[in-house]
Amino acid sequence: MTLVVLLAPAELGRARTLPSPRRLCTSVAAALTELRRAPPAATLLLVDPAPDLDWADLREQLRPLRTRMIVAGGHAPPGVRQVPTLEAALPLLGRPAAPNGGPGPGDRPGAPVDAAPTTSHLTGTPLPATLLTVTPLTLIGASTGGPRALQDLLSGLRPRGAVVIAQHLSEGFSDNLTQWLGTLTSAPVLNPAPGEPLRPGTITVVSGTHVTLSGDTLRVHPGQPGREYLPSIDRLFQSGLTWRGPLNAVLLSGMGDDGAAGLAALHAAGARTAVQDPDSATVPSMPAQALARVRPSVLADPRGLRAFLERHA
Secondary structure, three states: OOEEEEOOHHHHHHHHHOOOOEEEEOOHHHHHHHHHHOOOOOEEEEEOOOOOOOHHHHHHHHHHHOOEEEEEOOOOOOOOEEEOOHHHHHHHHOOOOOHHHOOOOOOOOOOOOOOOOOEOOOOOOEOOHHHOOOOOEEEEEEOOOHHHHHHHHHOOOOOOOEEEEEEOOOOOOHHHHHHHHHOOOOOOEEOOOOOOEOOOOOEEEEOOOEEEEEOOEEEEEOOOOOOOOOOOHHHHHHHHHHOOOOEEEEEOOOOOOOOHHHHHHHHHHOOEEEEEOHHHOOOOHHHHHHHHHOOOOEEEOHHHHHHHHHHHO
């Protein structure tokens, strides 16, 4: 039996009680990737699932995989097998738990035990040793009405990973935006430093120029003011495919369709995506264009998006 476990990064140690072999995942996208690689009739164990989990979408994606789903703790919809604790799930997994997380009866020699993922769930490429426990990256795109939404999202936020914000503004206003956002959070709020690796716990604000990712490094590119969106949210989002760890993408209020295609590409690649509810946006065009292309992981007003960031960023 293939056992895929979905749980929060802080809960990885709890999986030591589970039978081996097991695959530990900290995102729905990573869990689905493992299940698609597994033989039919695998088991997905969700430990204290996130309140914003899209159950309908998850069940639809599991349907062709013939996957058994068990929920330990938290909340589950009708029709899903649920037990109150992780320990209560052990009898349902077909084998006794291995003592101290070691190999159990019938395990393959050398079967993987609880560890951080060793490949990117976006690209499938191996992670270098320094990134095996990599923190998440969050990309945020915004245009007209964006600063108002960003105020709700960032006030008091302390991200675990790096956050990069692409806000449509004329060149020369970036410093003002960075300074203002810096008053909302105790996290360092920075302008982009070309060629410098992103640092966990920081927020980088980009406006008036293009910026892309190359792995964990930002690249700044000149644009054509008045003739194109600056920065291009689509270019930033598309470049996020080079990131080798957990990735979140958030699209906020704005005019036009910048960011819609990039968000759809990231979602298709397995990133966790969130879109501002158009009804809550100052200008609903960008969120509406994204919703025309993709069903995001989360659709919410700024308050709901703030909860998304608190959990995942």
